[in-house]
Amino acid sequence: MSSFAKTLELDPRLKLSPLQTSAEYHTHTHARASSHRPLDSLPSPIHTHHHISAPVPKDLQANDETSSKSGVGSIYFVGTATVILEWAGLRIMTDPNFLHAGDHVHLGPGVTAKRLTNPAVNLEDLPPIDAVVLSHFHEDHFDTLVQSALRKDLPIISTPHAVESLKALGFTNLTALDTWDELMIVPTHVSSSSSSSQPSIRLVSTPGEHVSGPVVSTLNDIIGAVPPTSGWILELHRGNNQNGRGYKIYISGDTLMVDKLKEIPKRFPKVDLLLVHLGGTTVPSAQLPLLMVTMNAEQGVQLIKLIKPLLTLPIHYDDYDVFLSPLQDFKSEIQKAAEEESEIEAEKAGSGGEGVSWLKREVIFWERGDKFEFGVQ
Numbered sequence: 169m170s171s172f173a174k175t176l177e178l179d180p181r182l183k184l185s186p187l188q189t190s191a192e193y194h195t196h197t198h199a200r201a202s203s204h205r206p207l208d209s210l211p212s213p214i215h216t217h218h219h220i221s222a223p224v225p226k227d228l229q230a231n232d233e234t235s236s237k238s239g240v241g242s243i244y245f246v247g248t249a250t251v252i253l254e255w256a257g258l259r260i261m262t263d264p265n266f267l268h269a270g271d272h273v274h275l276g277p278g279v280t281a282k283r284l285t286n287p288a289v290n291l292e293d294l295p296p297i298d299a300v301v302l303s304h305f306h307e308d309h310f311d312t313l314v315q316s317a318l319r320k321d322l323p324i325i326s327t328p329h330a331v332e333s334l335k336a337l338g339f340t341n342l343t344a345l346d347t348w349d350e351l352m353i354v355p356t357h358v359s360s361s362s363s364s365s366q367p368s369i370r371l372v373s374t375p376g377e378h379v380s381g382p383v384v385s386t387l388n389d390i391i392g393a394v395p396p397t398s399g400w401i402l403e404l405h406r407g408n409n410q411n412g413r414g415y416k417i418y419i420s421g422d423t424l425m426v427d428k429l430k431e432i433p434k435r436f437p438k439v440d441l442l443l444v445h446l447g448g449t450t451v452p453s454a455q456l457p458l459l460m461v462t463m464n465a466e467q468g469v470q471l472i473k474l475i476k477p478l479l480t481l482p483i484h485y486d487d488y489d490v491f492l493s494p495l496q497d498f499k500s501e502i503q504k505a506a507e508e509e510s511e512i513e514a515e516k517a518g519s520g521g522e523g524v525s526w527l528k529r530e531v532i533f534w535e536r537g538d539k540f541e542f543g544v545q
Contacts, residue, residue: 178299219542239406253417256355282488372402375399394451
Protein backbone atom coordinates (compact mmCIF):
# COMPACT_ATOMS: atom_id res chain seq x y z
CA MET A 169 0.00 0.00 0.00
CA SER A 170 1.18 3.53 -0.70
CA SER A 171 1.71 5.96 2.14
CA PHE A 172 -1.00 8.21 0.76
CA ALA A 173 -3.28 8.64 -2.22
CA LYS A 174 -4.40 11.82 -3.94
CA THR A 175 -6.81 12.60 -6.75
CA LEU A 176 -6.22 14.88 -9.73
CA GLU A 177 -9.28 15.78 -11.79
CA LEU A 178 -8.63 16.90 -15.36
CA ASP A 179 -11.06 18.24 -17.95
CA PRO A 180 -9.60 18.03 -21.49
CA ARG A 181 -12.65 19.82 -22.90
CA LEU A 182 -10.91 23.03 -21.87
CA LYS A 183 -8.30 22.39 -24.60
CA LEU A 184 -5.73 24.58 -22.89
CA SER A 185 -2.40 25.16 -24.57
CA PRO A 186 0.51 23.93 -22.45
CA LEU A 187 2.32 27.19 -23.21
CA GLN A 188 2.05 30.64 -21.76
CA THR A 189 0.37 33.30 -23.87
CA SER A 190 2.23 34.33 -26.99
CA ALA A 191 3.40 37.61 -25.45
CA GLU A 192 4.71 35.94 -22.29
CA TYR A 193 6.30 33.15 -24.28
CA HIS A 194 8.28 35.35 -26.63
CA THR A 195 9.19 37.77 -23.87
CA HIS A 196 10.74 35.16 -21.65
CA THR A 197 12.17 32.64 -24.12
CA HIS A 198 14.26 32.39 -27.23
CA ALA A 199 11.72 30.29 -29.07
CA ARG A 200 12.31 29.36 -32.65
CA ALA A 201 9.95 31.06 -35.03
CA SER A 202 7.20 28.74 -36.19
CA SER A 203 5.09 29.18 -39.29
CA HIS A 204 2.44 26.90 -37.84
CA ARG A 205 -0.33 27.63 -35.41
CA PRO A 206 -0.53 25.36 -32.35
CA LEU A 207 -2.08 22.05 -33.30
CA ASP A 208 -5.31 20.59 -31.96
CA SER A 209 -3.79 17.15 -32.34
CA LEU A 210 -0.39 15.54 -32.72
CA PRO A 211 1.21 15.26 -36.17
CA SER A 212 0.44 12.17 -38.22
CA PRO A 213 2.82 9.43 -37.09
CA ILE A 214 5.59 8.16 -39.33
CA HIS A 215 4.70 4.60 -38.35
CA THR A 216 1.93 3.20 -36.15
CA HIS A 217 2.60 0.10 -34.08
CA HIS A 218 0.00 -2.02 -32.31
CA HIS A 219 -0.02 -4.21 -29.24
CA ILE A 220 -1.26 -7.48 -30.66
CA SER A 221 -1.38 -9.00 -27.18
CA ALA A 222 -4.04 -6.51 -26.11
CA PRO A 223 -6.46 -5.98 -29.00
CA VAL A 224 -9.35 -3.57 -28.71
CA PRO A 225 -12.37 -5.48 -27.36
CA LYS A 226 -15.27 -5.78 -29.79
CA ASP A 227 -17.65 -4.00 -27.43
CA LEU A 228 -15.41 -0.93 -27.61
CA GLN A 229 -15.34 -0.69 -31.38
CA ALA A 230 -18.70 1.07 -31.59
CA ASN A 231 -19.08 4.78 -32.29
CA ASP A 232 -19.99 5.61 -28.71
CA GLU A 233 -17.69 8.46 -27.66
CA THR A 234 -17.11 7.28 -24.11
CA SER A 235 -16.36 3.72 -25.16
CA SER A 236 -13.98 4.68 -27.93
CA LYS A 237 -12.04 7.11 -25.78
CA SER A 238 -11.64 4.70 -22.88
CA GLY A 239 -11.09 1.61 -25.03
CA VAL A 240 -8.21 2.74 -27.23
CA GLY A 241 -5.00 4.43 -26.11
CA SER A 242 -1.87 5.61 -27.86
CA ILE A 243 1.66 6.81 -27.10
CA TYR A 244 3.47 9.23 -29.41
CA PHE A 245 7.29 9.28 -29.29
CA VAL A 246 8.60 12.87 -29.39
CA GLY A 247 12.23 12.08 -28.54
CA THR A 248 14.61 11.56 -25.60
CA ALA A 249 12.26 10.54 -22.74
CA THR A 250 9.37 12.65 -24.05
CA VAL A 251 6.25 10.70 -24.96
CA ILE A 252 2.62 11.78 -25.09
CA LEU A 253 -0.04 9.38 -23.83
CA GLU A 254 -3.56 9.84 -25.20
CA TRP A 255 -6.41 7.96 -23.57
CA ALA A 256 -9.99 8.63 -22.44
CA GLY A 257 -9.75 12.12 -23.92
CA LEU A 258 -6.69 12.94 -21.79
CA ARG A 259 -3.27 13.88 -23.12
CA ILE A 260 -0.37 13.37 -20.67
CA MET A 261 3.23 14.25 -21.53
CA THR A 262 6.37 12.85 -19.90
CA ASP A 263 9.75 14.52 -19.36
CA PRO A 264 9.38 17.43 -21.83
CA ASN A 265 12.58 18.06 -23.78
CA PHE A 266 12.22 20.09 -26.98
CA LEU A 267 15.72 21.34 -27.71
CA HIS A 268 17.15 20.77 -31.18
CA ALA A 269 20.36 19.31 -32.55
CA GLY A 270 23.30 21.49 -31.52
CA ASP A 271 21.64 22.81 -28.36
CA HIS A 272 23.30 22.17 -25.01
CA VAL A 273 22.01 21.21 -21.56
CA HIS A 274 23.60 21.56 -18.13
CA LEU A 275 23.58 18.28 -16.20
CA GLY A 276 25.55 19.18 -13.09
CA PRO A 277 28.70 20.94 -11.90
CA GLY A 278 30.98 21.11 -14.93
CA VAL A 279 28.81 18.67 -16.91
CA THR A 280 27.12 19.62 -20.18
CA ALA A 281 25.73 17.63 -23.09
CA LYS A 282 24.95 18.45 -26.72
CA ARG A 283 21.74 17.32 -28.36
CA LEU A 284 22.24 15.32 -31.55
CA THR A 285 18.62 14.94 -32.70
CA ASN A 286 15.47 16.99 -33.23
CA PRO A 287 12.13 16.35 -31.52
CA ALA A 288 9.32 14.94 -33.64
CA VAL A 289 7.21 18.00 -32.84
CA ASN A 290 8.32 21.48 -31.82
CA LEU A 291 7.38 22.87 -28.44
CA GLU A 292 5.45 25.78 -29.97
CA ASP A 293 3.38 23.34 -32.06
CA LEU A 294 2.18 21.16 -29.19
CA PRO A 295 -1.55 20.44 -28.96
CA PRO A 296 -3.38 20.90 -25.64
CA ILE A 297 -1.70 18.95 -22.83
CA ASP A 298 -3.60 18.09 -19.65
CA ALA A 299 -0.69 17.16 -17.37
CA VAL A 300 3.04 16.45 -17.25
CA VAL A 301 4.69 13.51 -15.49
CA LEU A 302 8.35 14.29 -14.78
CA SER A 303 10.83 11.62 -13.66
CA HIS A 304 13.37 14.10 -12.26
CA PHE A 305 14.64 17.64 -12.62
CA HIS A 306 17.44 17.49 -15.20
CA GLU A 307 17.70 19.76 -18.23
CA ASP A 308 17.59 16.86 -20.70
CA HIS A 309 14.15 16.05 -19.23
CA PHE A 310 12.88 19.57 -18.49
CA ASP A 311 15.01 21.94 -20.54
CA THR A 312 15.38 25.70 -20.08
CA LEU A 313 13.09 26.43 -23.03
CA VAL A 314 10.39 24.28 -21.45
CA GLN A 315 10.99 25.93 -18.06
CA SER A 316 10.28 29.35 -19.56
CA ALA A 317 7.53 28.47 -22.01
CA LEU A 318 5.16 26.15 -20.14
CA ARG A 319 2.11 27.57 -18.39
CA LYS A 320 2.87 27.99 -14.71
CA ASP A 321 -0.48 26.41 -13.76
CA LEU A 322 -0.02 23.33 -15.94
CA PRO A 323 -0.43 20.25 -13.69
CA ILE A 324 2.96 18.57 -13.12
CA ILE A 325 3.57 15.38 -11.12
CA SER A 326 7.12 14.59 -10.05
CA THR A 327 9.50 13.79 -7.20
CA PRO A 328 9.58 15.97 -4.06
CA HIS A 329 13.01 17.27 -5.13
CA ALA A 330 11.78 18.25 -8.59
CA VAL A 331 8.65 19.88 -7.17
CA GLU A 332 10.77 22.17 -5.00
CA SER A 333 12.86 23.14 -8.04
CA LEU A 334 9.70 23.80 -10.06
CA LYS A 335 8.25 25.96 -7.29
CA ALA A 336 11.35 28.13 -7.48
CA LEU A 337 10.63 28.62 -11.19
CA GLY A 338 7.09 29.81 -10.48
CA PHE A 339 5.10 26.66 -11.25
CA THR A 340 2.02 26.39 -9.05
CA ASN A 341 0.00 23.26 -9.90
CA LEU A 342 2.38 20.63 -8.55
CA THR A 343 1.98 17.17 -7.03
CA ALA A 344 4.94 15.53 -5.27
CA LEU A 345 5.03 11.74 -5.14
CA ASP A 346 7.64 9.86 -3.15
CA THR A 347 8.43 6.21 -3.86
CA TRP A 348 5.25 4.06 -3.81
CA ASP A 349 3.00 7.10 -3.37
CA GLU A 350 0.11 7.16 -5.80
CA LEU A 351 -2.23 9.55 -7.55
CA MET A 352 -5.63 8.87 -9.13
CA ILE A 353 -6.11 10.84 -12.34
CA VAL A 354 -9.76 11.18 -13.32
CA PRO A 355 -11.15 12.76 -16.51
CA THR A 356 -14.12 14.79 -15.31
CA HIS A 357 -15.66 15.20 -18.78
CA VAL A 358 -16.65 11.53 -19.09
CA SER A 359 -20.16 10.82 -17.91
CA SER A 360 -21.40 7.28 -17.71
CA SER A 361 -24.45 5.57 -16.28
CA SER A 362 -22.25 2.72 -15.13
CA SER A 363 -19.18 2.99 -12.92
CA SER A 364 -17.77 -0.03 -14.76
CA SER A 365 -17.01 2.17 -17.79
CA GLN A 366 -15.75 5.28 -15.97
CA PRO A 367 -12.06 5.67 -16.91
CA SER A 368 -9.27 6.48 -14.46
CA ILE A 369 -5.48 6.35 -14.29
CA ARG A 370 -3.69 5.15 -11.19
CA LEU A 371 -0.20 6.67 -11.19
CA VAL A 372 2.33 5.09 -8.81
CA SER A 373 5.87 6.34 -8.19
CA THR A 374 8.43 3.52 -8.44
CA PRO A 375 12.06 3.32 -7.25
CA GLY A 376 14.94 4.64 -9.30
CA GLU A 377 18.61 5.48 -8.76
CA HIS A 378 20.76 7.62 -11.01
CA VAL A 379 23.90 6.56 -9.15
CA SER A 380 24.71 3.37 -7.28
CA GLY A 381 27.19 2.31 -4.63
CA PRO A 382 27.65 3.88 -1.17
CA VAL A 383 30.77 5.89 -2.02
CA VAL A 384 29.37 7.41 -5.21
CA SER A 385 25.98 8.04 -3.61
CA THR A 386 27.54 9.82 -0.64
CA LEU A 387 29.68 11.97 -2.92
CA ASN A 388 26.64 12.84 -5.01
CA ASP A 389 24.70 13.82 -1.89
CA ILE A 390 27.48 16.26 -1.04
CA ILE A 391 27.89 17.94 -4.44
CA GLY A 392 24.29 17.48 -5.63
CA ALA A 393 25.32 16.60 -9.18
CA VAL A 394 22.63 14.02 -9.92
CA PRO A 395 19.08 14.61 -8.62
CA PRO A 396 16.73 11.95 -7.20
CA THR A 397 14.76 10.17 -9.91
CA SER A 398 11.60 8.12 -10.18
CA GLY A 399 9.92 5.62 -12.44
CA TRP A 400 6.16 5.27 -12.88
CA ILE A 401 3.43 2.69 -13.07
CA LEU A 402 0.34 3.88 -14.94
CA GLU A 403 -2.70 1.65 -14.56
CA LEU A 404 -5.41 2.56 -17.05
CA HIS A 405 -8.84 1.34 -16.00
CA ARG A 406 -12.23 1.68 -17.62
CA GLY A 407 -13.90 1.39 -14.23
CA ASN A 408 -13.41 3.86 -11.40
CA ASN A 409 -13.35 0.93 -8.98
CA GLN A 410 -10.58 -0.63 -11.09
CA ASN A 411 -12.72 -3.57 -12.19
CA GLY A 412 -11.43 -5.44 -15.20
CA ARG A 413 -7.92 -6.01 -16.42
CA GLY A 414 -7.19 -2.53 -17.74
CA TYR A 415 -3.75 -1.74 -19.17
CA LYS A 416 -0.56 -1.39 -17.13
CA ILE A 417 2.44 0.68 -18.25
CA TYR A 418 5.80 0.85 -16.49
CA ILE A 419 8.11 3.76 -17.34
CA SER A 420 11.55 3.05 -15.90
CA GLY A 421 12.79 6.63 -15.65
CA ASP A 422 16.51 7.40 -15.59
CA THR A 423 17.60 4.59 -13.32
CA LEU A 424 20.34 2.03 -13.19
CA MET A 425 19.66 -1.66 -12.64
CA VAL A 426 19.61 -1.63 -8.83
CA ASP A 427 18.18 -3.98 -6.20
CA LYS A 428 15.32 -1.60 -5.39
CA LEU A 429 13.73 -2.42 -8.74
CA LYS A 430 13.13 -6.02 -7.64
CA GLU A 431 10.16 -4.83 -5.59
CA ILE A 432 8.30 -3.65 -8.71
CA PRO A 433 7.30 -7.08 -10.12
CA LYS A 434 6.30 -8.16 -6.61
CA ARG A 435 3.78 -5.32 -6.43
CA PHE A 436 2.92 -5.28 -10.13
CA PRO A 437 3.39 -8.82 -11.48
CA LYS A 438 1.59 -8.25 -14.78
CA VAL A 439 2.90 -5.33 -16.84
CA ASP A 440 1.56 -4.86 -20.36
CA LEU A 441 4.07 -2.29 -21.60
CA LEU A 442 7.57 -1.26 -20.51
CA LEU A 443 9.04 2.06 -21.63
CA VAL A 444 12.72 1.67 -20.78
CA HIS A 445 15.15 4.60 -20.56
CA LEU A 446 18.43 3.49 -22.12
CA GLY A 447 21.48 5.29 -23.53
CA GLY A 448 24.12 4.38 -20.96
CA THR A 449 24.44 8.07 -20.10
CA THR A 450 27.95 8.84 -18.86
CA VAL A 451 29.35 11.80 -16.96
CA PRO A 452 31.19 14.07 -16.95
CA SER A 453 31.44 13.68 -20.75
CA ALA A 454 31.62 11.26 -23.65
CA GLN A 455 35.37 11.92 -23.79
CA LEU A 456 35.77 11.20 -20.07
CA PRO A 457 33.16 8.51 -19.27
CA LEU A 458 33.79 8.03 -15.56
CA LEU A 459 30.28 7.28 -14.31
CA MET A 460 27.23 5.71 -15.97
CA VAL A 461 23.92 7.13 -14.69
CA THR A 462 21.30 5.44 -16.92
CA MET A 463 20.90 1.88 -18.13
CA ASN A 464 22.98 0.64 -21.02
CA ALA A 465 21.84 -2.09 -23.40
CA GLU A 466 22.84 -4.95 -21.10
CA GLN A 467 20.99 -3.50 -18.12
CA GLY A 468 17.96 -2.83 -20.30
CA VAL A 469 17.72 -6.53 -21.11
CA GLN A 470 18.12 -7.34 -17.42
CA LEU A 471 15.17 -5.07 -16.66
CA ILE A 472 13.01 -6.81 -19.27
CA LYS A 473 13.83 -10.17 -17.71
CA LEU A 474 12.93 -8.79 -14.27
CA ILE A 475 9.65 -7.09 -15.19
CA LYS A 476 8.57 -9.59 -17.90
CA PRO A 477 6.31 -7.13 -19.75
CA LEU A 478 4.18 -8.26 -22.65
CA LEU A 479 5.89 -5.64 -24.79
CA THR A 480 8.84 -3.22 -24.52
CA LEU A 481 9.46 0.13 -26.20
CA PRO A 482 12.96 1.66 -25.81
CA ILE A 483 13.32 5.44 -25.40
CA HIS A 484 16.10 7.85 -24.30
CA TYR A 485 18.86 6.18 -26.31
CA ASP A 486 20.65 8.44 -28.82
CA ASP A 487 19.60 12.06 -28.37
CA TYR A 488 22.69 13.43 -26.56
CA ASP A 489 26.42 12.98 -26.99
CA VAL A 490 26.74 11.57 -23.46
CA PHE A 491 24.58 8.59 -24.45
CA LEU A 492 27.25 5.96 -25.12
CA SER A 493 24.97 2.93 -25.51
CA PRO A 494 22.95 3.52 -28.70
CA LEU A 495 19.89 1.63 -29.87
CA GLN A 496 21.97 -0.73 -32.00
CA ASP A 497 23.66 -1.99 -28.83
CA PHE A 498 20.24 -2.76 -27.37
CA LYS A 499 19.19 -4.58 -30.54
CA SER A 500 22.34 -6.70 -30.35
CA GLU A 501 21.76 -7.52 -26.68
CA ILE A 502 18.14 -8.44 -27.40
CA GLN A 503 19.24 -10.71 -30.24
CA LYS A 504 21.87 -12.33 -28.04
CA ALA A 505 19.44 -12.89 -25.16
CA ALA A 506 16.77 -14.19 -27.53
CA GLU A 507 19.14 -16.74 -29.04
CA GLU A 508 20.21 -17.92 -25.60
CA GLU A 509 16.60 -18.31 -24.48
CA SER A 510 15.66 -20.09 -27.70
CA GLU A 511 18.41 -22.64 -27.14
CA ILE A 512 17.23 -23.23 -23.58
CA GLU A 513 13.61 -23.61 -24.70
CA ALA A 514 14.61 -26.04 -27.43
CA GLU A 515 16.60 -28.12 -24.97
CA LYS A 516 13.70 -28.18 -22.52
CA ALA A 517 11.34 -29.27 -25.27
CA GLY A 518 13.72 -32.06 -26.15
CA SER A 519 12.88 -31.66 -29.80
CA GLY A 520 16.15 -30.25 -31.01
CA GLY A 521 14.12 -27.76 -33.03
CA GLU A 522 14.32 -23.99 -33.05
CA GLY A 523 12.87 -22.35 -29.97
CA VAL A 524 10.88 -19.12 -29.96
CA SER A 525 11.83 -16.50 -27.37
CA TRP A 526 9.30 -13.98 -26.07
CA LEU A 527 12.20 -11.58 -25.57
CA LYS A 528 12.81 -11.01 -29.29
CA ARG A 529 9.17 -11.18 -30.32
CA GLU A 530 7.88 -8.57 -27.87
CA VAL A 531 10.28 -5.65 -28.35
CA ILE A 532 9.31 -2.90 -30.80
CA PHE A 533 12.08 -0.68 -32.10
CA TRP A 534 10.30 2.55 -32.92
CA GLU A 535 11.56 5.98 -33.93
CA ARG A 536 10.81 9.58 -33.06
CA GLY A 537 7.50 10.46 -34.66
CA ASP A 538 6.09 6.94 -34.33
CA LYS A 539 2.88 6.09 -32.49
CA PHE A 540 1.99 3.00 -30.49
CA GLU A 541 -1.67 2.00 -30.09
CA PHE A 542 -3.18 -0.39 -27.55
CA GLY A 543 -6.53 -1.56 -26.26
CA VAL A 544 -7.71 -1.15 -22.67
CA GLN A 545 -9.87 -4.11 -21.69
